[in-house]
Amino acid sequence: MLHDARPPFAADIAVIGAGAAGLFAAIWAARTAPRGSRVLALDGARTLGAKVLVAGGGRCNVTHHEVDERQYAGSSRNAIRKVLRRFDVPQTVAFFREMGVELKREESGKLFPVSDSARDVLGALTGATARAGARVVHPWRVGAASTDIADGFVITRDVSWPHAPDASFNHVRIHARRVILAAGGMALPKTGSDGAGYSLARALGHEPTERIFPALVPLTLPAGHWITGLSGITLPATVELRSNTGKRLESFTNSTLCTHFGVSGPGVLDISRYYTAAKMESPEGGLPGLFIDWLPSMSEEALDGTLRMGGSLSLQRTLQNLPLPERLARAILEQCGQEPGAPCGRLSREARRALIQAIKSTPLPVTGDRGFTHAEVTAGGVPLAQIRLETMESRVRPGLYLCGEVCDVDGRVGGFNFQWAWASGYVAGCASARSLTDHAGG
Ligand SMILES: Cc1cc2nc3c(=O)[nH]c(=O)nc-3n(C[C@H](O)[C@H](O)[C@H](O)COP(=O)(O)OP(=O)(O)OC[C@H]3O[C@@H](n4cnc5c(N)ncnc54)[C@H](O)[C@@H]3O)c2cc1C
Incomplete structure (x- = not known):
């Protein structure tokens, strides 16, 4: 046990984790708290807001034009909706505008800063934090949080953390009247979000999902699978998850990318959590299946008609005219045992059926996924059932608030995860600050 002679730093509100949700919570806590309150945001990372900076390929997809609970999974959608509606998209747009960052809407409905610079988004957040009077301390990795004192929490720095602590703040212990846990999940762990949030939540009485x-x-495919040979091809496709009885469970249509390890792109990313969850839930031998439709814009009947009318046009040319990329067309024909140069009109009925099947419903024998290092978000976390949704205060530990990815909420590609961070951070920040006066003395 480390001996620290100095008295602990006394904070009114300590936010653990200064990512998107933590910074937002700190801003709203400091804006709402009585004058002179000490709001502190602690982060173990050397680079603050690393995830904001890498988001959206460096452009930061801040939110989406249409956000509703159906774009999320994890805890109940009803619970997610209750939090989302407390801080909606127009409020997000207004917040960033007020901080000098105008957002633009792209055709897909995604909202990005007009400057296309994630740095501007991070600048708006850190600027708002400072203006509101909250202090960000980093690197300062929290090693433990407990309720060892009567009127709040004891937060202890992880002294084994390799990054030297913030020189201007050399306290090892903090006494905080309120704690907001915003330590994120496990996606891209090198940014500092490595699952410590779950341990801290457990230590404070919560039970994250199993x-x-x-x-x-x-998602990965077996080494040498023919799709891995198509690395670099991108096209709009539908990925569909089916139960072992063939029932459609989930499907997403979006740009799909073939890679040297398997498949990626927004549609694949969106379906990945449903595939993994279904696989974990299915009894042995009842594995779900993932299928890809390379030509979602054309029905099987229309495709059948096109192939029947193909006449002397080569199979390769016919497929490219659909349109399918040249390499993909060639690979599909090879899979079906067809000569690319053969005339389309010569296809037998069965051969035509097989070709349609290969285009509209290629099975993807998924071997796994690329893991947290390549994931954008974490599925699972602290269930919203353990949290009071009107305040984001813990139901098990009064004075503790939770927000962001540490909660069991994960959204689709498109700005939904940040919108969850903004909304839940806003609720936790405002409510924790109000509670300082609601029941003064903690
Ligand atoms: C590559 C990538 C791209 C993405 N792009 C988008 C996008 O464009 N749009 C979108 O909506 N979402 C995107 N996301 C998802 C989004 O970034 C996250 O959902 C969001 O950042 C979660 O916010 P958070 O504050 O809850 O967690 P995080 O952003 O993970 O922040 C948690 C913080 O807590 C700190 N921390 C952890 N443990 C401790 C500890 N013990 N002590 C002190 N500090 C600690 C970490 O250092 C970290 O800074 C992307 C994610 C990735 C990985």
Whole structure:
């Protein structure tokens, strides 16, 4: 046990984790708290907001034009809706505008900063934090949090953490009247979100979900599978998850990318958590299946008609005219045992059926996923059932608030995960600050 002679730093509100949700919570806590309150945001990372900076390929997809609970999974959608509606998309747009960052809407409905710079988004967040009077301390990795004192929490720095602590703040212990846990999940662990949030939640009495797994993650295929030979091809496709009885469970249509390890792109990322969850839930031998439709814009009947009318046009040319990329067309024909140069009109009925099947319903023998290192978000976490949704205060530990990815909420690609961070951070920040006066003395 480390001996620290100095008295602990006294904070009114300590936010653990200064990512998207933590910074937002700190801003709203400091804006709402009585004058002179000490709001502190602690983060173990050397680079603050690393995830904001890498988001959206460096452009930061801040939110989506249409956000509703159907774009999320994890805890009940009803619970998710209750939090989302407390801080909606127009409020997000207004917040960033007020901080000098105008957002633009792209055709897909995603909202990005007009400057296309994630740095501007991070600048708006850190600027708002400072202006509101909250202090960000980093690197300062929290090793433990407990309720060892009567009127709040004891937070202890992880002294084994390799990054030297913030020189201007050399306290090892903090006494905080309120704690907001915003330590994120496990996706992209090198940014500092390595699952410590779950341990801290457990230490404070919570039970995160039994299953915590990567979501929005590329999927792998067996080495040498023909799709891995198509690395670099991108096309709009539908990925569909079916039960072992063939029932459609989930499907997403979006740009799909073939890679040297398997498949990626927004549609694949979106379906990945449903595939993994279904696989974990299915009894042995009852594995779910993933299928890809390379030509979602054309029905099987229309495709059948096109192939029947193909006449002397080569199979390769006919498929490219659909349109399918040249390499994919060639690979599909090879899979069906057809000569690319053979005239389309010569296809037998069965051969035509097989070709349609290969185009509209290629099975993907998924071997796994690329793991947390390549995932954008975490599925699982602290269930919303353990949290009061009107305040994001813990139901098991009064004075503790939770927000962001540490909660059992994960959204689709498109800005939904940040919107969850903004909304839940806003609720936790405002409510924790109000509670300082609601029941003064903690
Ligand atoms: C590559 C990538 C791209 C993405 N792009 C988008 C996008 O464009 N749009 C979108 O909506 N979402 C995107 N996401 C998802 C989004 O970034 C996250 O859902 C969001 O950042 C979660 O916010 P958070 O604050 O809850 O967690 P995090 O952003 O993970 O922040 C948690 C913070 O807690 C700190 N921390 C952890 N443990 C401790 C500890 N013990 N002590 C102190 N500090 C600690 C970490 O250092 C970290 O800074 C992307 C994610 C990735 C990985």
